[in-house]
Amino acid sequence: MKDMTHKGTRRQFLKTAGAVGAVSALPMIGCGAPPKVIVIGGGFGGATAAKYVKWFDNRIDVSLIEANKTYATCPFSNLVLGGVRSMASITHDFVAMQEDHGVHVVHDMVVTVDHKKKMVKTKGGKALPYDRLIVSPGIDFKFEAIEGYDxxxxxxxxxxxxxxxxxxxxxxxxxxxxxxxxxxxxxxxxxxxxxxxxxxxxxxxxxxxxxxxxxxxxxxxxxxxxxxxxxxxxxxxxxxxxxxxxxxxxxxxxxxxxxxxxxxxxxxxxxxxxxxxxxxxxxQTAGKIAHAASLTNQLGWCPIKFDTFESTVLDNIHVIGDASIATKMPKSGNAANTQAKVCAAAVVALLNGETPSVPTTSNTCYSLITPNYGISVTAVYRMSAKGYTPVAGAGGLSPTGEGPKFREQEARYARGWYANIAKDIWG
Ligand SMILES: Cc1cc2nc3c(=O)[nH]c(=O)nc-3n(C[C@H](O)[C@H](O)[C@H](O)COP(=O)(O)OP(=O)(O)OC[C@H]3O[C@@H](n4cnc5c(N)ncnc54)[C@H](O)[C@@H]3O)c2cc1C
CATH class of the missing domain: 3.50.50.60 (FAD/NAD(P)-binding domain)
Known part of the structure; x- marks a missing residue:
């Protein structure tokens, strides 16, 4: 097992994310059984959240419930279609999550969330209690919008x-x-x-x-x-x-x-x-379990408090990633990863009786036009009562009119981005 405390880095992150103050005083933890955090979904949002809650405070009992044994990323799946990458190269497992990071990984499908009893129930018959639940189920499809398609x-x-x-x-x-x-x-x-x-x-x-x-x-x-x-x-x-x-x-x-x-x-x-x-x-609409748990609004997405990603509908349940309404932040893997870190820090703060503070988030999105021709868009987001708004002058589109060297460099950055984020989440 790795040392799960990582104190220097953890404190540094909490400080830069502006999430909580010192994490040494643990009023909620320490007076009985450790608090339980359950995360639904082992994709970009959920796997990040599970790993980082545990990393920020290894006394918390963290379980990740993911329906599948492996996870294939949508990022770089277009390269598989283009014959540039293999399926194996975009497929990740949860072995490190369990063995190196101390997260209990449960491969099952959550079918019910009982927010009054603070309990999730799975297709496989498990009933698992939580103190805080993080939901990152991704999207589902509105098949009915296109006649003849289901x-x-x-x-x-x-x-x-x-x-x-x-x-x-x-x-x-x-x-x-x-x-x-x-x-x-x-x-x-x-x-x-x-x-x-x-x-x-x-x-x-x-x-x-x-x-x-x-x-x-x-x-x-x-x-x-x-x-x-x-x-x-x-x-x-x-x-x-x-x-x-x-x-x-x-x-x-x-x-x-x-x-x-x-x-x-x-x-x-x-x-x-x-x-x-x-x-x-x-x-598209929020993933099925978000609807089943009554976390969605009339448009089919989950409204959240912007500083903690806690649902505005149900207490003690946080929604991150594609399913959440993070205003100007796009529905991207990078955004889900960033939101998960903010949410993890907030959950740790709340379980320790502390006040989460105001986060700043970011997103970078690379696209490949050929394997050696990359383009990108980047933004930094500041949080206010209205949500996440891009900071003027921070980021933007990569310029048009650039030559092959520039585009090749962006393609290289794209590959680096993928390798780094995959390691950050499932590594
Ligand atoms: C073609 C394509 C290319 C993309 N390229 C990029 C890119 O280059 N960069 C980028 O940042 N983003 C990209 N994205 C977007 C990115 O894939 C999503 O934004 C990201 O996956 C969202 O993360 P998430 O955690 O919300 O959902 P997901 O990553 O979809 O994870 C949801 C997980 O929850 C599990 N789950 C759902 N319901 C349950 C349940 N009831 N019980 C148990 N498990 C459950 C699912 O099995 C799944 O593993 C791309 C998307 C597509 C389609």
Whole structure:
């Protein structure tokens, strides 16, 4: 077992996150059994939160409940589609979490949260009590928003918006496709997980087609009129994929309304498009358990107190990551990781009878247009009563008009970002 105290670093983090003061006085802890923190979800938010609660105060009994034995990251899953990375390289396990970091890992599905009894119940029949619960279940899909599309149809027309078997299926379909076919990609309306993700996906599929099926085409039928890093993507597409990618915005009849799985067609208001491969990314909502636990608002996302990520609906339950409403912070893995650290520090403070203080957060999002052509957007967020607002002048988009050296460096940073964040979370 590693030394779990890491005092210097822990104190430094708590100070810079502005989360709590000294953690040496432990009024809540020490007068009986150690407090129990349960975390639901072993993805970007949940796995970070579990590890950091334990790291900040190893007297707390932390359990992480994750439905699957391994976790495939959505970040870099587009590179799997492009044939640039393997599935194995984006798949992580929870062995270090359990063996090195002292977190109890339970592979099961939480089906009920009883907030009055402070208890979660799992599909496998476990009833586990908590003092504080952290919920990071990611997203679910509003399949009903697109006629003809549902979970069963997604087994033949993948969304691939949760990485794993869906990613492998879409990759297989791209490999099996004849040269000269059209790949249809339908991004959802806002808000959704990873705003630049669909356009990085188009880039990585184009990278594959250019090499292996050069007569093919990608048609993006969008539910929106603008998208994240549009100027940078457009510049990169012109440079590398001229004539290969066509983007149709919502105002030009881009919005997909119906899918006919048997005919292999996609229908907008006025047009029918035939796809050799179809990738529908449906509109999204908070993960199922957030709904089952009554943590969501009428829009399907979870309102939170901004300093602690504690639900504004139910006490002692914190919601982080994609499922939460973190105002201007995007639904990204990087954001979930940052929020998890703020939340972990706040939970430790609250369990120690201390007052969490005002956090500052950040997000960086890299996208690859080719394996050696990267673009990025960065922001630092300041918290106020209204939520998280980007600090003017801190971060921004990487510039357009840069040459290959600059883009190659951004691609290198992207690979470094992935390696570091994966190690931070599952390492
Ligand atoms: C194609 C694509 C590319 C992306 N690229 C990037 C990128 O480059 N950078 C970036 O920062 N972000 C990126 N993202 C976004 C990122 O993947 C998400 O924002 C991030 O995963 C959110 O973390 P989370 O903890 O909220 O949810 P997740 O990471 O989805 O974790 C949720 C976990 O909870 C588990 N779970 C759910 N319900 C239960 C339950 N009831 N019981 C037990 N377990 C449960 C699930 O099995 C899952 O493991 C990308 C997304 C996509 C789709």
């Amino acid at each position: 979970a069963a149809v997604a087994e033949t027309i993948p969304h691939a918006w949760k990485a794993g078997p869906q990613t492998a299926l879409l990759r297989k379909q791209l490999e099996a496709m004849d040269d000269g076919g059209t790949v249809i990609l339908a991004p959802p309306p806002n808000p959704f997980r990873c705003p630049p993700g669909p356009y990085e996906r188009a880039s990585m599929i184009a990278h594959y087609l250019k090499r292996h099926k050069p007569k093919s085409k990608i048609l993006i039928l969008d539910a929106k009129d603008k998208f994240s890093k549009k100027g940078l993507f457009t510049e990169g597409w012109k440079k590398h994929y001229a004539g290969l990618i066509e983007w149709v915005p919502a105002s030009k009849d881009g919005r997909v309304r119906r899918v006919d799985a048997k005919a292999g067609t996609v229908h907008t208001e006025f047009e029918t498009h035939k796809g050799a491969v179809i990738n529908i990314i449906p509109p």
